[in-house]
Amino acid sequence: MEPKERIEELKKILTDAGIAYYVNDNPIMEDYEYDKLMTELLSLEEKYPEYKTIDSPTNKIGGEVLSKFEKVTHEIKMMSLSDAFSYDELIDFDRKVKDVAPNATYLCEMKIDGLSVSLKYENGVLVRGATRGNGSVGENITHNVKTIKSIPLKLNKNIDIEVRGEIFMPKASFIELNREREENEEELFANCRNAAAGSVRQLDSRIAAKRNLDCFLYYNMDPTVKTQEGALLSMKDLGLKINTNYKHAQTIDEIIEYIDSIGKIRDELPYDIDGIVIKVNEIDLHSIIGETVKYPKWAIAYKFPPEEVKTKLIDIIYQVGRTGVITPVGVFKPVFVQGSLISKATLHNEDYIKMKDIHVNDNVIIHKAGDVIPEVVGPVLDDRGNDIIEFKMIDTCPCCGAKLQRIDGEADYYCTNPYCKEKLVNGLIHFASKPAYDIDSLGEKVVKDLYELGYIKDIPSIFNLRGSYSELIKIPGYGEKSIDKLLEAIEKSKENNLDRLLFGLGIRHVGGKVSKLLSKRFGSMNAIINASFDDIANIPDCGDVIAKSVFDYMHNDDNLNMISTLQELGLNMKYNQGDIKVNYFTNKKCVLTGTLSSMGRTEAKALIEASGGSLSESVSKKTDILILGENPGSKYDKAKALGIYIMEEAEFLEKIK
Numbered sequence: 141m142e143p144k145e146r147i148e149e150l151k152k153i154l155t156d157a158g159i160a161y162y163v164n165d166n167p168i169m170e171d172y173e174y175d176k177l178m179t180e181l182l183s184l185e186e187k188y189p190e191y192k193t194i195d196s197p198t199n200k201i202g203g204e205v206l207s208k209f210e211k212v213t214h215e216i217k218m219m220s221l222s223d224a225f226s227y228d229e230l231i232d233f234d235r236k237v238k239d240v241a242p243n244a245t246y247l248c249e250m251k252i253d254g255l256s257v258s259l260k261y262e263n264g265v266l267v268r269g270a271t272r273g274n275g276s277v278g279e280n281i282t283h284n285v286k287t288i289k290s291i292p293l294k295l296n297k298n299i300d301i302e303v304r305g306e307i308f309m310p311k312a313s314f315i316e317l318n319r320e321r322e323e324n325e326e327e328l329f330a331n332c333r334n335a336a337a338g339s340v341r342q343l344d345s346r347i348a349a350k351r352n353l354d355c356f357l358y359y360n361m362d363p364t365v366k367t368q369e370g371a372l373l374s375m376k377d378l379g380l381k382i383n384t385n386y387k388h389a390q391t392i393d394e395i396i397e398y399i400d401s402i403g404k405i406r407d408e409l410p411y412d413i414d415g416i417v418i419k420v421n422e423i424d425l426h427s428i429i430g431e432t433v434k435y436p437k438w439a440i441a442y443k444f445p446p447e448e449v450k451t452k453l454i455d456i457i458y459q460v461g462r463t464g465v466i467t468p469v470g471v472f473k474p475v476f477v478q479g480s481l482i483s484k485a486t487l488h489n490e491d492y493i494k495m496k497d498i499h500v501n502d503n504v505i506i507h508k509a510g511d512v513i514p515e516v517v518g519p520v521l522d523d524r525g526n527d528i529i530e531f532k533m534i535d536t537c538p539c540c541g542a543k544l545q546r547i548d549g550e551a552d553y554y555c556t557n558p559y560c561k562e563k564l565v566n567g568l569i570h571f572a573s574k575p576a577y578d579i580d581s582l583g584e585k586v587v588k589d590l591y592e593l594g595y596i597k598d599i600p601s602i603f604n605l606r607g608s609y610s611e612l613i614k615i616p617g618y619g620e621k622s623i624d625k626l627l628e629a630i631e632k633s634k635e636n637n638l639d640r641l642l643f644g645l646g647i648r649h650v651g652g653k654v655s656k657l658l659s660k661r662f663g664s665m666n667a668i669i670n671a672s673f674d675d676i677a678n679i680p681d682c683g684d685v686i687a688k689s690v691f692d693y694m695h696n697d698d699n700l701n702m703i704s705t706l707q708e709l710g711l712n713m714k715y716n717q718g719d720i721k722v723n724y725f726t727n728k729k730c731v732l733t734g735t736l737s738s739m740g741r742t743e744a745k746a747l748i749e750a751s752g753g754s755l756s757e758s759v760s761k762k763t764d765i766l767i768l769g770e771n772p773g774s775k776y777d778k779a780k781a782l783g784i785y786i787m788e789e790a791e792f793l794e795k796i797k
Contacts (some may be wrong), residue, residue, distance in 0.1 A: 142426070143184055147191045150181040151710075154197040159292055159379045195265045195294040199286045208343070209279040210797065212270040215360065218256060218304065219275060220434065221417065221441040227396055232419070233440045234392040236245035241425045244438075247368040248387045248398045251415040251441055252356055254308030254669045255337045255737070257285065259357070260600035264298035266291070267324075273790055284340045287349035288746040290381040303375055305357035309336040310410050313352040329740075332412040333769070337737030354411070356383045368421045388421060399442055406444065407476060415443040448507045449482075449521060451475040453500055456487065456531060458538045460562035463648050464555040466537070466544060467491060470504075470516060477508055489551040490533040540562070560699070564598070565591050567646045571599055575652060575742060576644035577636055580629040581622070589615070594744075598701060599645075602630060603709040638665060638715040644675070649689045652742075656749065657681060658690065659715035665703060666713065669694045724795040729762055733776050734769030736789055747796050759784065767792050 141149070154177055160168040178197065192198070224230050237244050251633040256272035269285030271278040285291055288307065295301075309317070314332045322330055329335035341349040357380045360371035370384045387398040399416050406413060406761070420429060420438040429438040455471040468487040475482055485506060487493050497519050498504065503523040504516050533553065535544050542557035555563055565588060572582040582602070590596040593615065595608055605612065605627060612623045642665075644656035650658070661669045661679050677687035693699055707713050725748050732755060736744055744767070745755045759766060759778045766779035766786045779786055785794075 143188045144191045145393045146183050146410070146468055147181065147188070150184070151193075151196055153177060153179065154314070155195075155294060158197060158289060194267075197293065199293060209341070209793075212258075212268070212273075212278045212279060212280050214258060214270070214273075214276060215302075217275050217276070218258060218272040219431070219436055220272075220633045222432075222435040223415075224440050224442045225445070227243055230395060230440070230442060232742050233418070234395075237429060237438065241420065241422075241431050243422075244420045244425050244429075245419045246389045246395060247372075247419050248389055248395055248648055249358060249417045249419070250383055250385060250402065250409075250413045251417045251443075252306040252308050253331070253412040253414045254306040255333070255340055256304065257281070257307050257340070257355065258304045259285065259291065260300060260302045261295055262300050264295040266293045271635055274788070279339050279341070279790075283345040284342060284348035287345055288353045288355050291377045291467055295499070296377065299378075301378075302361045303357050303380060304354055304359035304361070305380075307336055307340055307353055307355045308332060308411050309339065309351065310354055311412065312410065313354075317351060334737055338739065341738040354381075356381055358417075366423055368419050368423065371423070387455050389418075396412050403444060413444075415441050417441050436511060446479060447473050448505050448517060450476050450503055450505055450523075451482075453498065453502050453504050453516075456493075456500055458534060460537060460539050460560060461565065462563065462566035462646050464537075464557075464560065464563045466534070466553045466555060468531075468533075470498075472504070472506065475506070477506060478516065480506065482506060482514045485516055487516065488724065489530075490553070491551045493531045499524070499530055501525065501529055502528045568596060568599065568602070570646055571644040572602070577633055577640050578632045581626040582629065585790075586626070598702070600705045600709060602713070603634070603706070605630065635710050636712060638713060641665070641670070641711060641713070647689055647693045647695075648671075649686045653755075654682065654686055660717070662715075664714045665707070669700065669703070701789075707725065723751050725751040725765075728753045728764040730755050730765045730767055731757070731759050731763050731775055731779070732769060734766045734772035736767075736769045736792075738789065738793060744792075751796065 148691040154174065157167075157169050157174055160166050166204070166315075181196070182198050185196065185198055196333065204630055222535065222776055224233060258270045258272070258278065259266060260268040260270075266286065267282070268280065269282045269291075270280055273279060285307075286293060291496050307725055308331045311332060314329070314335050317335055318328045329338065335351070336353060339348050342348050357375050358372065360375050362371070362374060365374055368385070369388055374714045376382050376384075387394070387404075389395045389398060395416075395418055402413070402416060418440050420426060426436065426438045429436075431437055452473040453470050454473055457469050459467045459469055461467060468489065470485050471482055472485070496516065498516065498519055502519040504519050506514055506516050536542065537544060537555040537557060537560055539562040540557045540560040542555050542560060544553040545556050548552045557563070568591065569584050569587045572579040572587060579602070586718065587596065590605075595605060595612065596602055609623065610625070612618065613620045637659070637667055639652070639655040639659040641654050642650065642659060657679055658668055662671060662675075671691075671694075673687050673691045676682055676690050677684050705714075728748075730748055732741060732744060748755050756763065759775045759782065761782060763779065763782070763784050766775060766784050768776065768786055768788050776786070
């Protein structure tokens with residue numbers, strides 16, 4: 141067989157197998173056979189590149205890298221839906237529809253928590269994938285869409301069509317991705333939606349290809365389809381993946397019954413949903429029912445209320461942080477909350493527990509704050525029995541037994557022992573972490589291992605590890621390759637800027653922002669050591685509390701001896717301002733509210749600071765820009781009241797370049 145014929149044959153076999161597996165959930169060949177044929181196709185296309193086409197299954201592996209996203213203007217606006225949070229609102233929606241279209245029926249579909257996408261096919265071949273953007277203009281993400289296995293590069297029919305749907309990250313992929321990011325000490329994604337959005341907005345398609353994304357299509361722009369259910373089925377016939385767990389409802393009672401049934405199995409689904417979308421099924425009635433400027437009147441999204449679960453608080457234990465802060469942690473009878481088994485949650489501090497009137501053996505209500513972090517809402521007072529135990533804060537460290545201290549004006553208690561094991565280990569973990577000194581390969585497990593074995597006891601000992609090389613390579617589970625990599629990363633880290641070192645030292649009240657402010661203001665470690673209290677306090681965003689903490693740290697003999705040792709070991713003690721990329725954000729004071737879909741807060745902050753701007757925590761009259769993410773908080777309302785410029789994420793990404 142000629143190479144071109146074999147390539148075409150392989151493309152057909154692999155495309156059919158992909159649709160069977162990823163779209164129809166009905167595999168027609170073993171994984172081994174699929175991989176073997178894919179390897180053969182890759183080899184042939186590499187040898188005969190003139191025969192490779194854009195619909196080749198090999199394009200799903202990724203590899204295309206863009207310098208920026210192109211803008212895409214949607215021919216038909218991608219509208220959002222109005223939300224309903226109660227059945228009364230759904231009843232009102234039904235009444236308004238039936239007033240105009242008495243014979244209307246409904247199609248109820250799961251509202252997948254992901255990222256809206258528009259797919260355009262020409263002659264059956266995928267030519268473009270685009271985000272919703274602001275509804276009128278989105279971004280071209282074709283290079284990433286091609287890597288999603290459930291999106292066919294070629295349809296079963298050679299037709300021109302545009303379809304729309306939702307790209308999402310399955311729960312299993314999300315858990316695995318965050319596990320890898322945690323191991324690499326990268327910022328974790330808050331939820332499946334943010335992970336999916338961040339993945340499809342990568343310039344390098346190889347990253348998206350590794351994220352195991354999925355996609356359900358729900359909107360067919362074919363003018364010949366007559367109903368929403370028909371639109372779904374016609375897309376399925378084309379080889380597109382739809383969510384078949386929908387319901388054709390005649391009445392509002394049937395809609396509510398469907399919502400209740402899905403609510404009961406929501407946690408068991410392999411993907412996140414945050415509600416149910418209800419659409420008038422008859423498409424010819426859509427124009428009669430009409431739309432507002434923002435929303436269609438023929439559809440609505442019912443949003444599930446935050447899930448709250450009752451369980452028993454069986455104990456309160458204590459954790460020791462890197463600064464010695466003692467944090468009470470609630471231990472519960474394990475319970476599932478939004479798909480996760482929860483057995484512990486922070487109770488923050490003594491004041492928090494007393495304010496909420498929480499007792500051991502109370503039944504408590506817990507939920508996930510922001511659908512992510514377990515949080516205690518409060519006790520169920522009606523359930524309170526005679527076996528409750530009133531909370532009393534401990535007065536000695538649970539690790540070393542040292543007396544605890546609560547500083548006036550603060551809510552936390554601190555261990556005062558500088559040699560407390562938990563304090564030392566957590567301090568070393570913090571020092572090596574990505575936000576601080578960023579020593580690659582020196583993660584939490586490695587720090588704990590080397591501490592227990594006696595190779596790391598303080599920060600300077602990290603930089604003396606090379607002297608124990610012959611012993612380190614004999615540690616089970618390590619070996620020459622991993623130790624060489626670790627030592628190379630440690631040596632390279634010595635070049636880090638001063639602000640990273642300052643943050644890594646773990647000075648109380650000195651986070652990444654303050655570390656950078658101090659480094660910029662004084663320029664060197666020596667200048668910070670010699671700075672007066674007033675010199676530090678007069679720096680904007682510092683003040684007396686931070687100034688006292690820094691001044692006291694820099695006048696402690698043990699700390700000064702350690703800094704001197706680090707300097708002798710070759711660590712950089714000066715701040716390099718670097719080249720400021722002058723753009724819209726230069727000299728601007730910014731505040732971020734909500735969650736960005738394309739990046740974490742740390743990355744956004746780094747980009748703004750690299751442009752000569754600053755990112756603050758609170759909105760004030762001095763704020764120049766409020767950057768608006770998903771689920772914004774009260775900062776949004778305050779910024780509107782003060783007349784501060786509010787910038788959506790798409791504009792932020794464009795201008796930060």
